[in-house]
Amino acid sequence: MRANYLFTSESVSEGHPDKVSDQISDAIVDLMLSKDPESRVACETLTTTNRVVLAGEIRCKPMYDEDKPEWEANGFWAPGAQEEIEETVRAVVKDIGYEQDGFHWKTLEFSNYLHGQSAHIAQGVDSSGNKDEGAGDQGIMFGFACDETPDLMPATLDYSHKILQRLSADRHAAKVSFLEPDAKSQVTLRFENGQPVAATAIVVSTQHAPEYDDGEKEAELKAYVKQVVADILPAELLSDETVYHINPTGTFEIGGPDGDAGLTGRKIIVDTYGGASPHGGGAFSGKDPTKVDRSAAYVTRYLAKNIVAAGLAKRCTIQVAYAIGVSEPLSLYVDTHGTGSVPDEQLEQAVAAVAKDKLGGLTPRGIREGLGLNKPIYRTTAAYGHFGRKPEGDTFPWERTDLGDALKAALG
Template sequence: MYLFTSEVVSPGHPDKCADIIADSIVDEILKQDPNGRVAAEVFIAGKHVVIGGEVNAKIDFTHDDYRHIVKGALSEIGYNDNPHFTRAQCLHPQDLQVDVFLNQQSPDINQGVDQEGGEIGAGDQGIMFGFASCETKNFMPAAITYARALCDHVYAYAKSHPNELGVDIKTQVSVDYGTKSNFEECKPQSIHTIVVSAPCVESMSIERVRDLIGNLIDSAGLPKELYDKSKTIIYINPTGRYVNH
């Protein structure tokens, strides 16, 4: 075996919630100032949301404005006061405490962005790059592609069935290439292991959850030449109870 593993989290995972809130802040600022620039970080812990960083824009959002953006983003994700999960089990936007620590961008940093000749520099922000792979139609490696497909499929079901599943979902896929040579030549041989963790309402048994998610795995559109249910190792909520999230 030669295994490669990738993990994906749904929009309901705290890390993704933070990313989506940050993106929503950028969107709202750009709506009012197309030339605005935002370097905002978002931290979520329990019922607390902390927004910090720098803004260079011709607007002045209030604390209530930012709180409204946060609540709107979380509601769109699926945290919309779902009555099937208690306030102790799930995030409820009405209970949030939002702290905002956004400062005006330093002119010293800004001069690294606005450059003579109209070019825009990166300032103090890093630039990331990657490469394409021929393993899938979307030119991404197989493991991350199929982990994302599974996560999106289970998340879509959770959003449309809030009486069964919560939206803080994590998926993991291990692809077996057989040999290092196959890995280097982008030739996956099979999906070796699948892990899916999704919160459920307290009334659902672990057996029911595993049966439900097992069916979702089968209907996620994984390639038949790689996914064989009789051979793939599948773990669904492997630690057992997953209600509080």
């Protein structure tokens, strides 16, 4: 590993068009799981100027008409189901804060093209006879943790998220009048001996009210953003040499889906580790937990975080791989990047043993049941990262650090 380098990560706000799409897709997942915990959902969302379009596949018995089990095109939905889906979509947009001419929760046009899950996919995923539930698709998934921040996340991403979370909190609380929902941030840090020592560049672009792109009002906005940065980043990382780019294009009044179309699953690096870790390529939002793109990425974060939290490594990457319809993972790989207190091969054996003992294994069923993933907990994951969050109640169970003793015991 290089010891001295510059590294950058970005985040985007809940009002970014892709994140609007992610939140809608996950709100649909939550809706279906609230009706039937065994629901199957693969929901994609398109957002653009005053329009939201849903597409994908579901299986949720309370939501379709039992009298028409063949999923007929014009008779699919149970009475009131379409209306409930539309209400869910509009509520998400309203909660984010879009009441603009180009994108408004009340006036946007809504189209629903969700249909039934393919029977050929279902037969691979469902358990039957002696066959356990299979993975919802093939693929590779990664989990990661490092000791750069208390959340055991890469510092560049952690600070990028927290800057935008503060802007969002201030906007919703009406502490400032000039912020609109769409925003992006980017943090560049200089690392020495593998640890962040200085912020060399901060980029924040936020959608704003009219006239906040010139004169005293622009100065007010920029001063506010700099204060937020100062509140979020440790003081020792900031100096007179830190370069700020705040709304560098000059004007950012048209934003959100009116400024750029949004699609589910286009911010997978923002969702995970900001580029500090490999990514298997599969998005999370809009998918129920039988999809290992989501659930296996969560469990590998859980295991990697517990390795770092237990002091067994300063940095840890875990990879698993699956075949569609097959329950057991094809491979398990642990890499502590030279920071581990024991050989990585021993950690792999310990991880497998602890996963089997504490979760029921790394099968889709084991992960889902072990982490309690068949619950409507997903919309909150769809902005500001799926990792590095605080576990509360049923939410973010993969962020718990309760496996340290078990891992140490498995290592002997």
